Amino acid sequence: MNINLKKNFLSEIIENKIKKNDLKKLLFRFPPEPNGYLHIGHVKSILINFGLALKYQAKCYLRFDDTNPDNSTDHYIESIKKDIQWLGFKWDYITYTSDYFDILYDFAHKLIMKNLAYVDDNSPYLINKMRGTPEITGTESLYRNRSIEENLSLFKKMKNGHFSEESRVLRAKIDMKNPNIHMRDPIIYRIKYRKHNRLGNKWCIYPSYDFSHGQCDSIEKIDFSICTSEFKDHNILYNWFIKKLNIYPSQQYEFARLNISYNILSKRKIAKLIQLKKIRYWNDPRILTISGLRNKGFTPKSIIDFVNHIGVQKRDSIIDYNLLNHFLCKDIHKNTDIIIAIVNPVKLVLINFSSTRTEKISFYKNRYMYLKKIIYIDKKDFSENPSKEYNKLYIGNIVKLQNSYAIQCNSIIKNQNGSLKEIHCTFIEKSNSIEYKNQYKLNVIHWMDIDKSYTCKIHMYDNLFTHYNPNIDNLYLKALNKNSLITTYSIIEHKITEYKIGDRIQIIRNGYFIIKDISKKDNIYTLSKISGLKTKNY
């Protein structure tokens, strides 16, 4: 894979270290927790880690951070591998935090021996309470000054299943008065009688994130442990463990996480929406998981180009979804054929066109349409109450049928419920030329004869949320767009039969679509909208 990775503050730090000859062997790692599917925010991290590895001909680990057995599943591990491969990246090694559980246990043992860790018998409630708040300092646990021997013995008993969950934890002995809450004797081992997806029931104690992530970086000799900025406050603790354990000095660097307008990028929130059945699954095209984007019809290139374009920095921002869409359209535009389809058909009667007359009209290369008395156009191309800028069909107005005659709208017929039933127009003889169109500056609409057309089913997606930033105030549960998925039956020209599932097409004057399914029974094509064309709403 060839990526022209944009320069950023991390690549500059690396360049500087290389110049100073500070680096022996460069290694990177991408460490997802297998508790959900990857999303476009992860692509930022993937591009940093895999991208930097590519740039400096270094190796990159894919490390599954499976320290918490409550969350990790094999299914998520497989989905993560698939998504990384689909994006086009290759890992050099796969590792798991659980590979290092024995070493981590020894590290904890070592800390106890140095009188830097202790077993606390307090309840979760009391531990929380005594930790204090950002404004109020913490207070020391009664169990803080147990002897090394007692701690050793208790920790061993924790490991061997002598205690119940939440009855005891192992804590690092640091400083309950530290202004940084993470330094107030953080919990490093907790009891969980839970089957681990890889190790089964081997362990009933599990290391915390803080006591596993940095240690794994160190074991793997990762120089640049790159993570998102919510871990900034953990940095000092990260370094504390490395120093006290006297292990390889990996270093943590933080960058701002990605936000995209009208979208959420949080595994927790996505999981919640799935649970509430607001979206189908992790691969729903309306969310920005990699599988969702793939499902919607995005290309790997468009996603990577977008993420590379926005770069890596420390300030937080909300990026316009438009920009992502721009990179998508840029990538697929040149590779999509134009197909004629009427997404929302309405009958149009040419009142002065003989009912026995049929005119063969050629479109593009070797394609034909048959003009008859009754044809179909899109509902969007007629307006009962046209705005000033609206320049398609309305009563009295003249437009040109694509590759055919100019027509003037005379009247309309409505259904009983008031909806539009038919549009009646007269066609103008000898108006069937480009010169005529240019002379009268006519706008063009597309049309279709029903006899040669195919029926197709179209899924059209819109923003899942109605708010620019659904991340604030749990808005993601309230500001859901009821019309985020609209399915219609449309008519499409015969040409569609030349395409297969997964192919992308452009429907004329509408947008880019991907073929999702072709039913064998009735040959109905199911299309899914990737993106609209850039257009103004009049």
Next chain:
RNA sequence: UGCUCGAUAGUAUAAUGGCAGUACAACAGAUUUUGAUUCUGUUAGUCUAGGUUCGAAUCCUGGUCGGGCAGCCA
């Protein structure tokens, strides 16, 4: 009100003490039988007050505003 990170055009991103540039969006024009694409152009920016300097978006100090942190989640 603690600790911590940050602030460049509507949005996003460059400029590493030396001409504030790029993309998206918007607007105008050219091309176009897609209100698309392509091409050309226009609008629009260094949070604030001081300081250092020949010279500051960049370094220093104060202020303002915004993000993150109080799971036995990661």
